[in-house]
Amino acid sequence: MDKPSGSGEGVHILLFPYPAQGHMLAMLDLAHHLVLRGLAVTILVTPKNLPSLRPLLAAHSSIGTLVLPFPHHPSLAPDVENVRELGNAGNVPMTNALGKLHAPILQWFRSHPSPPAVIISDFFLGWTYHLAQELGIPRIAFYSASAFLACMLNFLWPNVASVRSLSAVDFPDLPRSPSFAKEHLPSIFRLYREQDPELEFVKNGMVANMSSWGCVFNTFRGLEGENLDHLRKTVAHGRVWGVGPLNLGAEIERPGHVEIMSWLDECPDESVLYACFGSQKLMKRDQMEALASGLERSRIRFIWVVKPITAQQAENGYGSVPQGFEDRVSERGRVIRGWAPQVAILSHRAVGGFLSHCGWNSVLEAVAGGVMILGWPMEADQFVNAKLVVEYLGAGVRVCEGADTVPDPDELAGAIAESMSGGGKMQKKRAKELREEAVEAVREGGRSWLELEDFVREVAKL
Structure with a gap:
């Protein structure tokens, strides 16, 4: 993506990536594009995830970091701070552990001379919606996943009771009316059990994503136009942006081989x-x-x-x-x-x-x-x-x-x-x-480029 408008007007935002490879890289690419557009960015990480920021920080010395100690969790070894060391099953304890950062983040905001006006956090960190409400600022959900997945989750979570017993789930209101065998539904949904406090915490966070001020997706129209349109129609606020692929045009130097x-x-x-x-x-x-x-x-x-x-x-x-x-x-x-x-x-x-x-x-x-x-x-x-x-x-x-x-x-x-x-x-x-469609989308005047510009303009108004 080139020649951004620089319309961010220095608005300070806090970015909170989820510590898993695919989630993190996408949000760091987003940070790169936001800084180029004139937003002031602070990124929240725990100590062992700080090295992942090196290429980005080398490219943008203006980016701030908020490094908070990783909270203790009984299911996680003391030195584990990233899902790559745990596998997919580690997402539940990881999300719950990070939820304990609520109070330290609140404290940091309240003691900061010019705190962020907006929180953008990964969709696995839906609990930050409640944190943002406490602070009286908007929270934006960043989807390091497909709009297709978001369409499905927005149907599944409110309908847990009726869907749980089915061997296959139909999504008649989604584009192309897909159907999935139970074992092919998203793991985070399949794991859910009522009355388990850790799983309830995950579910509540996922549901909170739907109430957030807006949603930003690392996808583009050529890939998922119909899913983005569906979300714009079904999410109450309609503030949905497809700004990807963020890795195209990020041009952050990463080591070679x-x-x-x-x-x-x-x-x-x-x-x-x-x-x-x-x-x-x-x-x-x-x-x-x-x-x-x-x-x-x-x-x-x-x-x-x-x-x-x-x-x-x-x-x-x-x-x-x-x-x-x-x-x-x-x-x-x-x-x-x-x-x-x-x-x-x-x-x-x-x-x-x-x-x-x-x-x-x-x-x-x-x-x-x-x-x-x-x-x-x-x-x-x-x-x-x-x-x-x-x-x-x-x-x-x-x-x-x-x-x-x-x-x-x-x-x-x-x-x-x-x-x-x-x-x-x-x-x-x-x-x-x-x-070709992806390259076209991120080019100046392309659909993802325009949506990113529009997103930055909306954030600047906040």
């Missing part, structure tokens, strides 16, 4: 499959073996990003890359342990497919790179995103599904080979078209 980029430079166009399942998901041993075997038998070039595991996790049945695998595939495959420069890899001309869990950040990064998705949704909002990408947008195929599913290696290999060669022609074409 010289060896892997050099290897990609040697590969033919669209010949490489990139396989990565996000920062939270660990796979069981038999899943890792099946995936390794599928990649090997596919005969396709690949980069496979693997989350390293501890000795304790290995003992609990989680897997790592099978012994000897890397030697056998060294001619055409690379394994990266830990962090990978995903945006740079997906934007490389040699990459033609992305084997993904369909987390929202990964979906947007695939769109920004113009790369088709080979979906393996597992949990959280991933089945929702997979339906959007595969069925609605036609920019991907589904190769597997389920958190505990062990794919048949031959079937997986066949699906990979088929998609990466002629069989995925339509999906590849559609992915490239979506990339």
Whole structure:
């Protein structure tokens, strides 16, 4: 996004990201765009999440930080402050622990000479709506997730009692009237049990999102126009902005990976499959073996990003890359342990497919790179995103599904080979078209650019 108007008039806002990779990166990209538009930004983090801010703080020395100690929670180890160390199941204790920051934030506001006039917080932090009410300022919900998910949650939470017993849930009022099997509904909703105080806290926060002053989405019209329109009609205030993909045009310097980029430079166009399942998901041993075997038998070039595991996790049945695998595939495959420069890899001309869990950040990064998705949704909002990408947008195929599913290696290999060669022609074409639409959206005068300008103008009035 270029040439912003600078219309923020120095209004001070507090940004509160949720400490999970996809949530955090998106909000830091939002912070970058808001500063460029003249808003004064303070970002709230706990100490161990401060390093994630380094690239942004290096780009914008004007950004302030509010670092508060991470509150104790009986289910969390003392050194854990990010969901990547916990997996999807860690969202409930994490949200509850962060809820204990209510009083320290209140105290900080009341002692600040020029406190923020607005709070923008992740949709997992809906409790900040009540905090903002206490302070007499607006709270804006930032969705580091799809508008499709928000449409579903806005129906599910008020209808818990009638929906709980169903084996499949229909959404007749949503665009395209989707239907989801019970086990494919968002995890945060499926986990809910009445009378459990921690789950009630999560539910109340999610419901509070609907009452917030406005909602900002990391999505764009070409991807989700009908869902954004639906939200504008159904949310009482109508203040809904689609300003994404925020990672396009953020241009914040992030570390590279010289060896892997050099290897990609040697590969033919669209010949490489990139396989990565996000920062939270660990796979069981038999899943890792099946995936390794599928990649090997596919005969396709690949980069496979693997989350390293501890000795304790290995003992609990989680897997790592099978012994000897890397030697056998060294001619055409690379394994990266830990962090990978995903945006740079997906934007490389040699990459033609992305084997993904369909987390929202990964979906947007695939769109920004113009790369088709080979979906393996597992949990959280991933089945929702997979339906959007595969069925609605036609920019991907589904190769597997389920958190505990062990794919048949031959079937997986066949699906990979088929998609990466002629069989995925339509999906590849559609992915490239979506990339064009995304680039157009964030360009000056594009729809996301205009919505971001409008959002900043509205915030400046506050």
